[in-house]
Amino acid sequence: MDTPTLARHYPAHLARCQAIATEALVAAEADHLVISAGLEHYAFLDDQTYPFRANPLFKAWLPLNRHPGCWLIHTPGERPVLLYHQPRDFWHQPPADPAGYWTEAFDIRVIRDPAEVAQHLPGPAERSVLLGEGVEALVPGAQVNPQSVLHVLHWHRAVKSRYELACMRAANERAAPAHRAAREAFLEGAPEYEIHLAYLRACGHTDDELPYHSIVAVNEHAAVLHYQHREREPAPRRTLLVDAGADVGGYASDITRTWTAGDGEFADLVGALDDLQRGLCAEVRAGVAFGDLHRKAHQRIGQLLKETGVIRLDGEAAAAAGLTRYFFPHGLGHLLGVQVHDVGGQQADPQGTPAPPPEDYPKLRLTRRLEQDTVVTIEPGIYFIDMLLEELQASELAAEVHWPVVERLRPWGGIRIEDNVRADAGGHENLTRAWLP
Numbered sequence: 091m092d093t094p095t096l097a098r099h100y101p102a103h104l105a106r107c108q109a110i111a112t113e114a115l116v117a118a119e120a121d122h123l124v125i126s127a128g129l130e131h132y133a134f135l136d137d138q139t140y141p142f143r144a145n146p147l148f149k150a151w152l153p154l155n156r157h158p159g160c161w162l163i164h165t166p167g168e169r170p171v172l173l174y175h176q177p178r179d180f181w182h183q184p185p186a187d188p189a190g191y192w193t194e195a196f197d198i199r200v201i202r203d204p205a206e207v208a209q210h211l212p213g214p215a216e217r218s219v220l221l222g223e224g225v226e227a228l229v230p231g232a233q234v235n236p237q238s239v240l241h242v243l244h245w246h247r248a249v250k251s252r253y254e255l256a257c258m259r260a261a262n263e264r265a266a267p268a269h270r271a272a273r274e275a276f277l278e279g280a281p282e283y284e285i286h287l288a289y290l291r292a293c294g295h296t297d298d299e300l301p302y303h304s305i306v307a308v309n310e311h312a313a314v315l316h317y318q319h320r321e322r323e324p325a326p327r328r329t330l331l332v333d334a335g336a337d338v339g340g341y342a343s344d345i346t347r348t349w350t351a352g353d354g355e356f357a358d359l360v361g362a363l364d365d366l367q368r369g370l371c372a373e374v375r376a377g378v379a380f381g382d383l384h385r386k387a388h389q390r391i392g393q394l395l396k397e398t399g400v401i402r403l404d405g406e407a408a409a410a411a412g413l414t415r416y417f418f419p420h421g422l423g424h425l426l427g428v429q430v431h432d433v434g435g436q437q438a439d440p441q442g443t444p445a446p447p448p449e450d451y452p453k454l455r456l457t458r459r460l461e462q463d464t465v466v467t468i469e470p471g472i473y474f475i476d477m478l479l480e481e482l483q484a485s486e487l488a489a490e491v492h493w494p495v496v497e498r499l500r501p502w503g504g505i506r507i508e509d510n511v512r513a514d515a516g517g518h519e520n521l522t523r524a525w526l527p
């Protein structure tokens with residue numbers, strides 16, 4: 091991580107967080123915004139906690155994503171307060187003292203218990219907005235998670251500050267060697283479990299530190315969109331699909347590569363989808379409606395399926411008929427940031443007017459027009475999914491499919507190619523290809 095760059099850009103980022111928070115407080119007619127870092131959750135009837143996931147509204151302010159029990163307090167015009175939770179706990183390792191480029195911007199106060207927040211409220215509870223999960227009882231009388239506030243905060247998350255962009259570039263840089271290591275392990279014959287370990291080792295994360303559960307899918311498993319297991323036994327090598335990211339400062343990368351063990355028809359299809367994906371990335375720019383790009387993706391995937399001999403219809407006709415949805419059933423992409431599927435993708439404005447996905451593409455997570463410095467994923471795919479192929483076979487579109495070609499390609503599972511892309515007024519920046527061709 092390039093700490094001087096992050097340090098240089100952090101003050102402007104914090105100032106932006108404060109300005110947005112102030113706008114959100116106006117919407118709620120309140121004076122103080124009090125944001126929980128999140129609390130530990132225990133499993134039912136157990137003394138074991140689930141892996142901690144920080145409140146995204148908190149970690150959008152500062153790079154503390156392993157710190158349950160902390161709080162941020164924003165009051166317009168004042169220095170932000172950080173209640174830094176350092177429990178007196180000899181069963182666990184308490185967090186170290188706060189350190190780093192961000193600390194000087196805060197009035198930092200150590201607390202021993204998250205409930206101490208009530209003693210640090212700058213005004214009456216009734217004039218405070220509390221953001222977090224399971225925190226209602228800690229500040230009785232406060233507004234808790236009001237939609238008017240969430241809409242404002244979620245809306246602005248789409249556009250990234252320079253600091254955030256630096257974190258996201260670094261998160262891509264961190265994941266790139268891990269994708270290469272996964273490919274090497276696959277080509278050496280390793281099973282999914284070992285490929286996953288190779289990925290972790292190369293990016294230096296534990297499982298819990300990853301921004302999302304990695305998808306490590308060999309052969310037919312590549313047809314399971316969010317395949318979640320790790321096969322221990324080696325399999326004959328055909329395809330490896332790895333959808334995995336890395337974290338820097340709480341910001342995610344979300345990258346997919348599909349590799350094949352040899353040449354042939356499926357490897358050609360991977361190459362062609364890679365070209366198609368690059369073409370879509372090149373069309374990312376400020377002003378583009380993401381829904382339009384999603385429709386283009388369907389038409390181009392339809393055309394590629396036709397050229398590969400999978401279907402009979404031309405691209406546009408295949409998309410219009412709904413045929414491409416059987417092979418590409420998810421959205422082209424989504425917003426990315428402190429959450430892998432960042433919020434606000436289906437909002438029309440900061441007031442929270444809904445911008446739902448079109449009826450023919452209900453899985454599209456992002457319906458907004460891209461702005462300068464919006465970061466999205468571009469992740470077209472082609473899959474041979476048993477369940478969907480059964481439905482297709484039973485539909486009136488069955489006659490438009492060359493089934494022997496489908497049967498030939500089915501053992502390879504599927505393909506997804508995913509990059510993280512920044513929209514710019516004059517074009518785009520591919521945050522992923524800078525590190526991983």
Ligand code: GLY
Nearest residue numbers: 302333344469508
């Ligand atoms: N990693 C999940 C996705 O690509 O959306």
Ligand code: MN
Nearest residue numbers: 344467469508
């Ligand atoms: Mn994604």
Ligand code: MN
Nearest residue numbers: 333344345508
């Ligand atoms: Mn992904």
